[in-house]
Amino acid sequence: MTEKVAHSSLETLRNTRIQKLNDLVDKGINPYPYTFDRTASAAQLHEKYKDLPNEGEDSEVFSLAGRIMAMRNSGMFIDLVDSSGKIQIFTHKENVDEEKIKLLKLLDVGDIIGVHGNVRRTPRGELSIKVKDLKILSKSLLPLPEKWHGLTDVETRYRQRYLDMIMNEEVRDTFLKRSLIIKEIRDYLSQRGFLEVETPMLQTIAGGATARPFKTYHNTLDMDMFLRIAPELYLKRLMVGGVSEKVFEINRNFRNEGISPKHNPEFTMLELYQAYVDYNEMMALTENLISSVAQKVLGTMIVTYQDREINLTPPWDRMTMIGAVKKFTGVDFGQLLSVPEAAEEGKKLGAEVEEGDTWGVILDKVFEINVEPHLIQPVHIIDYPRDISPLAKPHRDDNKLVERFETRINGWEIANAFSELTDPIDQRRRFEQQVSNKRETDHETPAEVDYDYVTALEYGMPPSGGLGVGIDRLIMILTNAASIRDVIAFPTMRPKINI
RNA sequence: GCGCUAUUAGCUCAGCCGGUAGAGCAAUCCCCUUUUAAGGGAGAGGUCCCGCGUUCGAAUCGCGGAUAGCGCACCA
Numbered sequence A: 001m002t003e004k005v006a007h008s009s010l011e012t013l014r015n016t017r018i019q020k021l022n023d024l025v026d027k028g029i030n031p032y033p034y035t036f037d038r039t040a041s042a043a044q045l046h047e048k049y050k051d052l053p054n055e056g057e058d059s060e061v062f063s064l065a066g067r068i069m070a071m072r073n074s075g076m077f078i079d080l081v082d083s084s085g086k087i088q089i090f091t092h093k094e095n096v097d098e099e100k101i102k103l104l105k106l107l108d109v110g111d112i113i114g115v116h117g118n119v120r121r122t123p124r125g126e127l128s129i130k131v132k133d134l135k136i137l138s139k140s141l142l143p144l145p146e147k148w149h150g151l152t153d154v155e156t157r158y159r160q161r162y163l164d165m166i167m168n169e170e171v172r173d174t175f176l177k178r179s180l181i182i183k184e185i186r187d188y189l190s191q192r193g194f195l196e197v198e199t200p201m202l203q204t205i206a207g208g209a210t211a212r213p214f215k216t217y218h219n220t221l222d223m224d225m226f227l228r229i230a231p232e233l234y235l236k237r238l239m240v241g242g243v244s245e246k247v248f249e250i251n252r253n254f255r256n257e258g259i260s261p262k263h264n265p266e267f268t269m270l271e272l273y274q275a276y277v278d279y280n281e282m283m284a285l286t287e288n289l290i291s292s293v294a295q296k297v298l299g300t301m302i303v304t305y306q307d308r309e310i311n312l313t314p315p316w317d318r319m320t321m322i323g324a325v326k327k328f329t330g331v332d333f334g335q336l337l338s339v340p341e342a343a344e345e346g347k348k349l350g351a352e353v354e355e356g357d358t359w360g361v362i363l364d365k366v367f368e369i370n371v372e373p374h375l376i377q378p379v380h381i382i383d384y385p386r387d388i389s390p391l392a393k394p395h396r397d398d399n400k401l402v403e404r405f406e407t408r409i410n411g412w413e414i415a416n417a418f419s420e421l422t423d424p425i426d427q428r429r430r431f432e433q434q435v436s437n438k439r440e441t442d443h444e445t446p447a448e449v450d451y452d453y454v455t456a457l458e459y460g461m462p463p464s465g466g467l468g469v470g471i472d473r474l475i476m477i478l479t480n481a482a483s484i485r486d487v488i489a490f491p492t493m494r495p496k497i498n499i
Numbered sequence B: 001g002c003g004c005u006a007u008u009a010g011c012u013c014a015g016c017c018g019g020u021a022g023a024g025c026a027a028u029c030c031c032c033u034u035u036u037a038a039g040g041g042a043g044a045g046g047u048c049c050c051g052c053g054u055u056c057g058a059a060u061c062g063c064g065g066a067u068a069g070c071g072c073a074c075c076a
Helices: A009-026 A042-048 A098-105 A154-159 A161-167 A169-191 A232-241 A279-298 A321-329 A339-348 A359-370 A424-437 A451-459 A471-479
Strands: A057-072 A077-082 A085-090 A112-121 A127-138 A215-218 A223-227 A246-254 A266-275 A302-305 A308-311 A317-320 A379-382 A398-402 A404-409 A412-419 A464-470
Touching (some): A057 A085, A057 A127, A077 A112, A085 A112, A098 A127, A154 A161, A161 A169, A169 A246, A169 A266, A232 A246, A232 A266, A232 A451, A266 A279, A266 A471, A279 A379, A279 A404, A279 A412, A279 A464, A279 A471, A302 A471, A317 A321, A321 A359, A424 A451, A464 A471
Parallel strands (some): A085 A127
Antiparallel strands (some): A057 A077, A057 A112, A077 A085, A112 A127, A215 A223, A246 A266, A266 A464, A404 A412, A412 A464
């Protein structure tokens, strides 16, 4: 192997910092110490001293720590950033001994330091820490992006998210909000008696949705397994078991499909089930849950998403799927029940109807093209075709439909819910039909029937409402994120050498 | 999977009709020292994404490839 000569610019910059690190060690300073006792955050001091006048000074000494984001006047002024915000650090030779002034020479933007000092507001109004002592807490070896333009290259932002977070406060804010949103969902459900549970990620039959799964292999058991595409069939087994009449899970699903601004191969889903209620109760729960989370986290139920105002205040509109199609196209699929008739109208309305499409599939395609783009405000689209909904109970008033709704916000499917199918004989028939109709090119339908699930139903599952909510998309709307990658800390990327 | 676009210094970007690469920030050294993108000066820093081709000559043109973004398809 030839020796690589370190002459790249980055290598030089890194070597310069390693030299500083060695100088620190030579001075007997550990550049990576163990602890630092903080007594304040930047935001706490801004709040406490918000009325301090220019040139005003207080004698109380605080300790705080954070990352150096800028240095001015040879380090006399430092912008220190912690998770609460930014505060200026003022280190003057009048206040500290000479060793500390020399230490400034060995600091760089990006280093993490701890300081002790009192608070003073400068003549120009900048609240500052007048340093009495200063300590390096972590030496940074690589240069941060430029302070003015920051990091904008999207590829680097996603690949090296830590840099994106260091440089972009709004990115930190998005992930803070993500955490708060999920916490509020948990709190909301827990307060209403829902039990949080966990179900298998590794499954032998990837059921509960129509999607292409990731395949993997268990060595000891010598068998293929799949990463789950949905937790549904296991959560409903829990409903049979009856540990709780209300259960929920917030966790990852994996789907081996295309990547887009709205799709990541792994994404977070909330699924919940409640015994003795139907899909009407799920509609009320959906809008109350989402609106109250928005109120708690954002302080409002009216959000702006990409220049559009979205009002999450309940109650939300409801439209039947057939009614919605009729409203936007004038065509009543409730009167077009034969497949040839439906196919003909569907094609006229722009749907790409394929051989073998059922009435429900055609209606769904027509809906997607002609209705979905109009559904900006929250709306529950109710009563789906039976043949595209194998896990939902037949509609009590119309046998070709099921009691299912999808909640649309900004045109996207945010929630999907039904009166759960609990009839084991009907369920067995639908699964078997699905599997026998599976075509060669169909990678989404499971290859075999999940008979264990059918057996569970045969022991009896209480009538239940079930609900799934796409958490990432909900967070996108609540944080005004243009891409799902902006709300997933480490989105799926092709690996790249040489970053 | 297909189409469009992008890729130049650590970062943000210029670079025209092909003539051999520039700025600002960061870094280094010097000066200055209550700054707010601090200021002044000096020097340094490059696999122009990769490969092949055209050409006397390619960052620039052509072909192939890589990665990414967007759109389409699939889906939530």
